[in-house]
Amino acid sequence: MTSHSLGMLMAAHAAVAEFLAGLPLPLRPELTLDEWLAGLGEEELAELGLDGEQLADHVARLMGRKKSVASAPRNLVLRGGHDRHGQPEVAELVLRPGQTTCIVGPTGSGKSRLLADIECLAQGDTPTGRVVLVDGAPPSPQARFAPECKLVAQLSQNMNFVVDLPVAEFVAMHAQVRGVTEVEAVTARVIACANDLTGEKFAPDTALTQLSGGQTRALMIADVALLSESPVVLIDEIENAGVDRSRALGLLVAGDKIVLVATHDPLLALRGDRRVVLRGGGIAEILETSAAERRALQRLERVDAGLMELRDRLRHGGRIEEDLPSWS
Amino acid sequence: MAPPRLVTVAGPPSVGKTSVISRALAVLRDDGVAAGVVKFDSLSTADQDLYARAGLPSRVGLSGGLCPDHFFVTNIEACLAWGERRGLDLLVSESAGLCNRCSPHLDGVLAVCVVDVLAGIRTPAKIGPMLRLADLVVVTKGDIVSQAEREVFAFNLRLANPRAATVFCNGITGQGAMEVAWHLARAPQVETLDGRRLRFAMPSAVCPYCVGETAIGDVHHRGNVKRMRFDDLP
Incomplete structure (x- = not known):
């Protein structure tokens, strides 16, 4: 980690890039992390809410973080x-x-x-x-x-x-x-x-x-x-x-x-x-x-489609005056 | 008699710290854990009543004109001693992080930060050591935003603090309180705080205004002064 430049770290680890880019500090992509940290003033680090060691640990953890994938259970x-x-x-x-x-x-x-x-x-x-x-x-x-x-x-x-x-x-x-x-x-x-x-x-x-x-x-x-x-x-x-x-x-x-x-x-x-x-x-x-309920569902869906159509007609300023089908 | 486990809970005002603590401690009480709370606030608080209603012994410290975290650090040892006298198994110290920059977290003491997802998905990047150096982050109010926002928020929390576990907890229904309780029950026991250190320095805010100056103007600016830069000026 110490031998790579910040630019390389950021290119390889999206989370590191996102984290570093969000810091209120000037980034120096050509430097290694340690070189960059050494060049930061105490005041700049204080603003961050992390000291140098904590920041290095933070970056290391972001690099080591596995992509979060919940392994889908079979049941x-x-x-x-x-x-x-x-x-x-x-x-x-x-x-x-x-x-x-x-x-x-x-x-x-x-x-x-x-x-x-x-x-x-x-x-x-x-x-x-x-x-x-x-x-x-x-x-x-x-x-x-x-x-x-x-x-x-x-x-x-x-x-x-x-x-x-x-x-x-x-x-x-x-x-x-x-x-x-x-x-x-x-x-x-x-x-x-x-x-x-x-x-x-x-x-x-x-x-x-x-x-x-x-x-x-x-x-x-x-x-x-x-x-x-x-x-x-x-x-x-x-x-x-x-x-x-x-x-x-x-x-x-x-x-x-x-x-x-x-x-x-x-x-x-x-x-x-x-x-x-x-x-x-x-x-x-x-x-x-049940099978009977699945058949009932088909009819209910037709009723629902009919109601949807009426709703849509109202939305567009239409009237509902025709004899409505007996949906039941 | 074993010394109590100690937990510092911090978070911006009104995120639901008191609700989360009450809910989690109620879970622990059912497991036979004697828990109590010390609440640090600045001007006034009615939380003692809330804790009393939940059947939890509590003490309140009001910092008044002092920064609440400075007040905290000068009183936490006495609070721990109170907890010990009360025979508590677990003492929770609750304090409002008023400036996003302060942080009451101590080395060797379980550190919890409570944030609320309503504050905005980018909020994790704006909170300082209170969040960055916590061991557990509790997210509240997740029941009223979308799953997508919860997931983006959780991701941004991991960016801001890759060490901490994240738990979603609903202070109203208590959903997630069991998860929080599990973490609190594993807090280290603390015999003494003498010689321990804050995880991060308090804000260095020593200036005339800290001690009551109210006048504005260059001649009054002494001590720790920091000026904004404007790039349209030389």
Whole structure:
């Protein structure tokens, strides 16, 4: 490390380049790190909040850092605990990449707790006593409590973009952080996918904070599907009228994610592979989606498409005066 | 009687330090850990009530006109002694990092920095030793921003501090508190702080204004003076 110039270090290690370029100090790419540090005044270092030794250690750690890739598990197994009354719940739930599991139950039935148990990879140490196994084994404390990157991405109705940047610029930033090589192409793909999910298209130079609720949700889903580092996606209530929900789910599943959705929307719930029914804080039942339900889903999708068309007509100033089809 | 484990928690104002600490210590209390808190603030704080409500013994130190971190470093030994008298297993010192430049972290003492993801994805680069030299970074308010912003923020944190573990914790729901508690329970025990060192020097701000000067003008500028440079001037 000492024999290479700063310029060479920066060319070889993107994280080092990003870190050094962000420092409020003049860079001298032709010098080695030690030479550069030796030439810095005490005052300059003080401004940095690091002394010379700490800075050298910092750079060494950035160089040694492995690219953060959450190794995608082949399955997650949730072993049941107990409900609020101490009654044991349904024994086992197996989650695999490319599968969608929906979670249903009235308010207060424990949907969020179930998502939280999966998120923290519970080991019998949460109020429900559930245990989550990754590839058949309990995760190491390190993997659980000090992970380099999270196994689980979350998406909920409360989430918003708060960063004040144009869409394309921010998506490109996320792509860079993820170590994507073709940043521009991937950025364009994420935006195209998001636009595919929403009725009203947005341009790459639209500010993130100006996006409508539906556009925001669509972009979050496309980004999670195509760019998120986490192999598991938890979605809490994604019932926004501005998003094509079945396509959204398709996009996530195609990305080989393990998808869990808390929802009471029949279009989403019947599209899942199974439904976990919660009652009194515990899993009461696991229903595989039946063939009859898949047929019902097809009809529901036609109803939904009809409603979409009407919504679109209203948006463009049209009237709804014809005899409507009997969708039921 | 074993000496208490000691943790310094610092972070910008209003990021949710008190909530994170209360949540994590509640988890530890269920495991039988006797924990207490010392809160350092500058002018006023109602946090003692919050901690009392959470059933946690606490003490408050108000620095008034002093820099809170200078105040901290001159009082932390007495606080540790208080914790020992109370028979605590774990003492958390909480202080607001008012200027992004100060840092109460000590060698051999678990150092935690709390930041909030709402502050902006570039914030990690703007915080000094309080973040750069921490052992654990706790990120709050992650439940209201996008997954993408959380991931970019976490990446920028790793750039600013490649040593620390990063934990997302929701101070309202307590999600992530178990992860924070796991780290706190592993803090080193501290018998005495006498002779230990700060991880980084305090800001060198010795000037007439530090001691009450209020007048503006060149003649009043003495001591540690640093002038901005304007490149349109020779």
